[in-house]
Amino acid sequence: MRKGNIFLAxxxxxxxxxxxxxxxxxxxxxxxxxxxxKNTIEVVPQRIVLASSLEPYIRQKPNTSIVFGWKAFLNIYxxxxxxxxxWSRFLRRLGEPPVIFDPELIEYxxxxxxxxxxxxGYYFNHVSDSVAYKNRKATVHYTVMPGKTYxxxxxxxxxxxxxLASLYxxxxxxxxxxxxxxxASSVLEQEATRISSVMRNNGYYNFNRSHVSFxxxxxxxxxxxxxxxxxxxxxxxxxxxxxxxxxxxxFDPIQAVMDTAYYASMDTLDNDGLRFHYRGKPxxxxxxxxxxxxxxxxxxYDESKVKTTYDRxxxxxxxxxxxxxxxxxxxxxxxxTAEVDCTIRLSPGNSQGYKLxxxxxxxxxxxxxISPALSYYHKNIFRGGEGLTLGFMGNFQFKVNDPIRAxxxxxxxxxxxxxxxxxxxxxxxxxxxxxxxISASYSYQSRPEYTRNIAxxxxxxxxxxxxxxxxxxxxxxLKLVKLYNMSPGFLQSLKDPFLIDTYRDHMDLGLxxxxxxxxxxxxxxxxxxxxxxxxxxxxxxxxxxxxSMMKTDTTGSHTIAGIAYSQYxxxxxxxxxxxxxxxxxxxxRFYGGAGVAYGNASSLxxxxxxxxxxxxxxxxxxxxxxxxxxxxxxxxxTIPNQAGDIRLEVNLEYRFPLFWKLExxxxxxxxxxxxxxxxxxxxxxxxxxxxxxxxxxxDTGLGLRVNLDFVILRLDLGMIVRDPVKxxxxxxxxxxRHDNYTFQFGVGYPF
Numbered sequence: 075m076r077k078g079n080i081f082l083a084x085x086x087x088x089x090x091x092x093x094x095x096x097x098x099x100x101x102x103x104x105x106x107x108x109x110x111x112k113n114t115i116e117v118v119p120q121r122i123v124l125a126s127s128l129e130p131y132i133r134q135k136p137n138t139s140i141v142f143g144w145k146a147f148l149n150i151y152x153x154x155x156x157x158x159x160x161w162s163r164f165l166r167r168l169g170e171p172p173v174i175f176d177p178e179l180i181e182y183x184x185x186x187x188x189x190x191x192x193x194x195g196y197y198f199n200h201v202s203d204s205v206a207y208k209n210r211k212a213t214v215h216y217t218v219m220p221g222k223t224y225x226x227x228x229x230x231x232x233x234x235x236x237x238l239a240s241l242y243x244x245x246x247x248x249x250x251x252x253x254x255x256x257x258a259s260s261v262l263e264q265e266a267t268r269i270s271s272v273m274r275n276n277g278y279y280n281f282n283r284s285h286v287s288f289x290x291x292x293x294x295x296x297x298x299x300x301x302x303x304x305x306x307x308x309x310x311x312x313x314x315x316x317x318x319x320x321x322x323x324x325f326d327p328i329q330a331v332m333d334t335a336y337y338a339s340m341d342t343l344d345n346d347g348l349r350f351h352y353r354g355k356p357x358x359x360x361x362x363x364x365x366x367x368x369x370x371x372x373x374x375y376d377e378s379k380v381k382t383t384y385d386r387x388x389x390x391x392x393x394x395x396x397x398x399x400x401x402x403x404x405x406x407x408x409x410x411t412a413e414v415d416c417t418i419r420l421s422p423g424n425s426q427g428y429k430l431x432x433x434x435x436x437x438x439x440x441x442x443x444i445s446p447a448l449s450y451y452h453k454n455i456f457r458g459g460e461g462l463t464l465g466f467m468g469n470f471q472f473k474v475n476d477p478i479r480a481x482x483x484x485x486x487x488x489x490x491x492x493x494x495x496x497x498x499x500x501x502x503x504x505x506x507x508x509x510x511x512i513s514a515s516y517s518y519q520s521r522p523e524y525t526r527n528i529a530x531x532x533x534x535x536x537x538x539x540x541x542x543x544x545x546x547x548x549x550x551x552l553k554l555v556k557l558y559n560m561s562p563g564f565l566q567s568l569k570d571p572f573l574i575d576t577y578r579d580h581m582d583l584g585l586x587x588x589x590x591x592x593x594x595x596x597x598x599x600x601x602x603x604x605x606x607x608x609x610x611x612x613x614x615x616x617x618x619x620x621x622s623m624m625k626t627d628t629t630g631s632h633t634i635a636g637i638a639y640s641q642y643x644x645x646x647x648x649x650x651x652x653x654x655x656x657x658x659x660x661x662x663r664f665y666g667g668a669g670v671a672y673g674n675a676s677s678l679x680x681x682x683x684x685x686x687x688x689x690x691x692x693x694x695x696x697x698x699x700x701x702x703x704x705x706x707x708x709x710x711x712t713i714p715n716q717a718g719d720i721r722l723e724v725n726l727e728y729r730f731p732l733f734w735k736l737e738x739x740x741x742x743x744x745x746x747x748x749x750x751x752x753x754x755x756x757x758x759x760x761x762x763x764x765x766x767x768x769x770x771x772x773d774t775g776l777g778l779r780v781n782l783d784f785v786i787l788r789l790d791l792g793m794i795v796r797d798p799v800k801x802x803x804x805x806x807x808x809x810x811r812h813d814n815y816t817f818q819f820g821v822g823y824p825f
Contacts, residue, residue: 131186195258277313277374289792392453394423486515584613614641644669693792694773702759718747
């Protein structure tokens with residue numbers, strides 16, 4: 075075998091070891107016990123119920139399989155030595171102990187499946203089982219025969235309070251139970267919840283699920299059922315009105331318990347029906363609180379308005395907790411109707427603070443990169459929930475004992491208002507509080523080839539729909555770029571003539587939008603988590619309508635005050651999926667983006683171009699040191715500055731616990747950047763569908779994380795596996811050789 079192909083044999087050998095270790099999967103299974111190999115479910119007749127829908131109700135699950143039934147974690151555990159040493163504990167922590175077959179759990183599984191089928195409307199079900207034993211392994215087979223179903227023929231409302239009956243009839247068109255549907259307890263439960271919600275949204279504060287019942291008659295005709303909906307008819311349910319609303323805008327739960335004079339020492343202010351209780355100066359202006367609340371004195375109790383009010387207060391970033399309490403007013407104090415008092419407690423968190431972020435990298439060539447960032451924030455700068463953020467950042471690239479270096483310094487200021495400033499109406503945002511964001515930034519970049527100043531400003535809106543969908547629309551984005559101290563002959567030395575247009579003064583005026591979706595990220599019972607982020611940005615289209623009024627420069631581009639404006643469209647998608655099993659995670663990410671210049675520009679502005687490498691990208695390369703395509707690093711730049719019009723990237727990372735706060739990681743990254751055009755058809759940096767895969771860069775590596783709960787510190791060692799410049803694989807023996815690896819330091823997970 076050639077030395078260059080050794081690295082190909084190593085993974086194959088490792089996989090063979092893991093596969094063959096399946097023979098030893100029963101190594102730690104006690105005598106006269108069996109390893110649970112597999113559960114199978116057969117539904118008779120087929121397709122009545124999906125077998126996959128019954129799997130969650132099986133009480134005992136076999137060991138985790140990755141692909142084709144391969145139980146990699148069990149195999150790793152089985153490789154651990156019998157002796158209790160560090161290597162054995164490491165393998166057992168990394169792996170998964172064998173699942174010992176327990177026949178008693180079969181009956182519970184059958185009962186669970188029967189209950190589930192009954193909830194779907196199948197009655198008198200038959201669930202049987204059989205167990206096959208082979209090589210100290212047990213396979214359990216379930217045969218499921220769904221029973222009889224009943225179709226609802228008639229629905230009627232039983233004797234009920236006239237007001238309740240009227241509300242039910244008025245909202246009956248939204249019923250989840252209709253004639254012709256199957257009689258199923260799960261649907262009836264949902265219908266009872268819906269009816270309860272209707273009543274509670276119309277003043278019936280004490281109405282709950284237990285006040286709704288169903289009576290089904292299945293004896294009149296074979297296979298059909300008459301359903302009667304039963305609501306209270308004894309007059310026990312009354313509509314409630316809101317009497318008083320007491321607001322504690324600076325509520326301190328600890329002081330409320332420890333200080334007996336806490337409530338008595340507060341000042342009181344009545345404002346448009348709300349009574350405020352506070353010490354000193356209210357943290358939020360009364361008018362702001364009133365606009366956030368949908369609850370008003372004298373109105374009927376409405377649970378939907380209560381939830382909306384809670385959600386709107388929770389959207390204010392400065393509030394640490396929000397509590398809405400309701401107390402029934404005693405009959406002796408109440409007026410003619412039943413009443414409740416509402417108490418709103420708003421507990422503020424720290425309104426001010428600082429954040430520090432640091433990324434660093436070093437490769438085998440001695441190039442060091444450090445990127446610190448410091449920000450100050452105030453969550454209530456004008457006492458209306460407005461946010462202020464002031465940020466400072468730096469990016470330094472250098473070599474020890476070398477005077478040549480690249481420096482970037484930046485400052486930013488942003489204001490966020492918890493409302494829609496002109497010209498958008500807030501009526502469409504009922505449940506969530508939209509935000510208006512205004513920001514400005516300045517960046518100074520000093521490189522051996524040039525000095526660049528960038529000033530920018532943005533005006534936009536951010537809002538959410540529920541907890542999963544988030545949107546950002548920036549109708550105005552303005553950027554001005556000026557270059558100074560251009561080194562003699564720099565532009566003439568560029569290898570790609572299209573890059574010349576990139577390194578000149580320009581102005582961007584356009585818009586952008588971002589759509590972000592995320593699944594439930596709650597740690598409780600979370601097995602998977604995924605997200606999708608889509609961004610679109612365009613510039614120059616509005617300005618192009620006034621080309622006839624502008625002068626042109628020597629390149630033919632239209633200018634404003636002697637500065638050409640950029641015209642382009644750019645889009646990107648970033649999506650990730652994480653599988654979670656206890657403290658083990660398998661995370662993957664795909665990133666794709668492209669930008670096209672047209673009209674008044676022949677190339678994207680440099681700051682809008684894509685780059686690869688770094689702590690959150692291809693980790694065997696430092697930022698801006700890979701691509702485009704199979705192009706070598708441009709020798710024109712003393713500090714690498716590779717950029718392109720297209721970026722494609724796929725990342726995969728397995729995270730596992732070690733000990734204390736330490737976590738380990740194994741990762742692989744692949745991708746690159748490319749340009750869209752070149753004067754040379756054979757240019758190695760141009761993206762072409764037929765052969766772009768030849769310039770794919772690949773790396774692998776291992777990492778160490780310190781998980782301090784509030785922050786994760788990360789150190790990664792990335793090694794080049796496939797070099798896009800040479801378009802060849804790197805032998806395993808050279809992975810840690812000169813110029814083939816990079817250390818990356820970062821804060822937080824890479825994706």
